[in-house]
Amino acid sequence: xxxxxxxxxxxxxxxxxxxxxxxxVSTVVGLDALDVSMVGVALPSIQAELGLSTSALxxxxxxxxxxxxxxxxxxxxxxxxxxxxxxxxxxxxVFAVASLFGGLVDSGPLLIASRFIKGLAxxxxxxxxxxxxxxxxxxxxARNKAISIFAVFGASGYSAGLVFSGLLTxxxxxxxxxxxxxxxxxxxxxxxxxxxxYRPETGSxxxxxxxxxxxxGSLLLVFAVVEAPEIGWASPRTLISFALxxxxxxxxxxxxxxxxxxxxxxxxxxxxxxxxxxIGGALFFGAYIGFQFVVMLYLQSVLGWSALQTALGFLPAAxxxxxxxxxxxPLIDRxxxxxTILAGVAAHVVGYALFLGIDKDSSxxxxxxxxxxxxxIGFTLAFSSxxxxxxxxxxxxxxxxxxxxxxxxxxVGGAIGLAVVTAVLTANGGEGxxxxxxxxxxxxxxxxxxxxxLLVAISGVVKRSRAAQPELALAATK
Numbered sequence: 001x002x003x004x005x006x007x008x009x010x011x012x013x014x015x016x017x018x019x020x021x022x023x024x025v026s027t028v029v030g031l032d033a034l035d036v037s038m039v040g041v042a043l044p045s046i047q048a049e050l051g052l053s054t055s056a057l058x059x060x061x062x063x064x065x066x067x068x069x070x071x072x073x074x075x076x077x078x079x080x081x082x083x084x085x086x087x088x089x090x091x092x093x094v095f096a097v098a099s100l101f102g103g104l105v106d107s108g109p110l111l112i113a114s115r116f117i118k119g120l121a122x123x124x125x126x127x128x129x130x131x132x133x134x135x136x137x138x139x140x141x142a143r144n145k146a147i148s149i150f151a152v153f154g155a156s157g158y159s160a161g162l163v164f165s166g167l168l169t170x171x172x173x174x175x176x177x178x179x180x181x182x183x184x185x186x187x188x189x190x191x192x193x194x195x196x197x198y199r200p201e202t203g204s205x206x207x208x209x210x211x212x213x214x215x216x217g218s219l220l221l222v223f224a225v226v227e228a229p230e231i232g233w234a235s236p237r238t239l240i241s242f243a244l245x246x247x248x249x250x251x252x253x254x255x256x257x258x259x260x261x262x263x264x265x266x267x268x269x270x271x272x273x274x275x276x277x278x279i280g281g282a283l284f285f286g287a288y289i290g291f292q293f294v295v296m297l298y299l300q301s302v303l304g305w306s307a308l309q310t311a312l313g314f315l316p317a318a319x320x321x322x323x324x325x326x327x328x329x330p331l332i333d334r335x336x337x338x339x340t341i342l343a344g345v346a347a348h349v350v351g352y353a354l355f356l357g358i359d360k361d362s363s364x365x366x367x368x369x370x371x372x373x374x375x376x377i378g379f380t381l382a383f384s385s386x387x388x389x390x391x392x393x394x395x396x397x398x399x400x401x402x403x404x405x406x407x408x409x410x411x412v413g414g415a416i417g418l419a420v421v422t423a424v425l426t427a428n429g430g431e432g433x434x435x436x437x438x439x440x441x442x443x444x445x446x447x448x449x450x451x452x453x454l455l456v457a458i459s460g461v462v463k464r465s466r467a468a469q470p471e472l473a474l475a476a477t478k
Contacts, residue, residue: 019086020194021136025129027187027417031180032122035099036064037161037318038168040292041311044300045173047080058422061115061293062226063112065415067119068126070219072252072411074211076127078264084128084135085195088105089188089190091124096184103177114177123407130403132195134391139389144388145328151384152325166311210255210263217248222412225419233423268398268405276460277390278405283346283453284382288375289414290421291352291446298439302360313368320376321383328384332428337389338460344382345450345457347374352447356440421445 014022039046039060047057075287079087094120133150137143146292224241231237256262268277291316297311299305332340351374358367390406391399421442428438 022146024190024194025132026153028125029129030153031183032159033154034161034179037235038165040174040296041165041307042169042176043296045169052108059112060115063115064119066154066222067116067409068123068411070222071120071123072404072408073216074215075124075160076401079128079131080401084132087124088128090189091185092188095121099177099180101446103174126407127403132400134399141333144332147387148325148329148384152322156445163311166308169307207259207261207263210252210259213248213252213255214263217245217252221245222415228419273389276456277386278409280453280456281406282409283449285410286413286417287446287450288418294421294442295416317372317376321379324380325384328380332385337385338464340381340385342457342461344378345454347378349450351375352450356443375418417449429477
């Protein structure tokens with residue numbers, strides 16, 4: 001018997017062991033969010049000390065995305081096949097070491113390398129953590145509550161990262177890399193004690209050809225996307241990278257069709273809710289990551305805000321998510337994930353559109369704060385709902401795969417969104433103090449990406465309504 005069967009419960013009243021497992025894996029997800037937000041606020045300080053251009057600075061974020069988005073699918077399936085506990089523990093340890101390394105280096109390339117290694121580690125911790133939760137708590141109210149708490153840690157980690165980054169960057173940006181080290185070590189000790197051994201039930205086969213082609217294709221695709229704004233979308237190197245990535249991914253599909261133990265069971269993609277969650281998640285985060293990058297530069301380069309002021313400027317959105325997510329589970333149970341996702345995406349579209357009219361004389365309360373409030377509301381509604389929809393109806397032995405798919409979509413979407421927005425920003429003179437020149441074009445792209453996500457969310461509501469009509473007609477005849 002697997003440990004997930006012995007611990008899982010459909011009740012929302014849990015014992016200390018269940019709470020311990022949930023809080024431990026949620027802490028690691030919160031740590032990932034903490035790390036991302038702290039680096040975001042520290043970017044201008046890193047740029048000034050290491051002499052990085054805006055395009056090179058993008059790689060401090062994109063290197064993490066490359067490792068994370070490129071290997072998430074491999075990480076998720078590895079957790080299913082080799083054991084969620086084992087994968088989780090090793091990845092958390094690697095994350096701690098990479099954090100320490102990043103805080104000690106003194107060159108841009110080494111810093112970027114440490115970010116890639118941290119992204120690689122997160123590619124294994126994130127799907128393992130989500131699959132531990134989804135196999136521990138039965139689908140329905142119990143799982144919805146657990147995932148909502150999971151989301152709270154992500155939001156709390158993000159908001160704490162903003163505040164800590166603002167404070168620590170005033171002392172030195174290196175401390176933003178060192179802070180995650182003790183948190184990761186504490187989570188590692190707790191995981192060793194609380195998460196029981198897990199014996200995979202999917203057999204001993206491992207799809208090495210699929211793992212190699214899938215990981216190589218994903219890495220090359222994300223690399224091509226994040227590198228293109230700097231070297232040109234039509235440059236020979238970019239075109240060759242895209243061609244090789246497509247060839248590798250096509251080979252991956254052929255291998256998976258014939259493998260006895262596929263890394264990715266292609267039939268899982270036939271699930272409409274899962275597909276919409278992945279596409280919607282990619283667009284949702286693609287828009288947000290691009291927005292965050294532009295606004296961070298705007299607040300510090302144009303308005304001259306300090307790192308702490310910038311952190312506090314983003315704080316209202318994060319606090320809304322942190323306090324709102326624990327209360328979202330009853331709303332999801334009542335309305336369903338398609339409607340809550342639609343409401344969340346709509347809030348983001350309006351928030352981005354409001355920011356389009358901002359200039360160097362705009363006030364925070366009148367121009368910035370309304371967008372931040374809408375972003376917080378949007379995340380509260382959509383984040384938990386996307387996670388629930390992406391894993392609903394999936395068997396326990398493929399929960400890591402489902403979680404890996406969603407996180408891959410989110411990270412690749414974020415990479416593409418950031419790359420496109422950065423390209424538009426720099427093409428319109430948005431370097432240094434001239435960020436304002438490229439602000440409106442870049443934010444127009446952000447809003448456009450969010451509108452595409454809105455259309456995907458609307459399709460989900462329409463599909464659900466059509467599916468419900470025969471059931472209502474049948475009930476009326478009884």
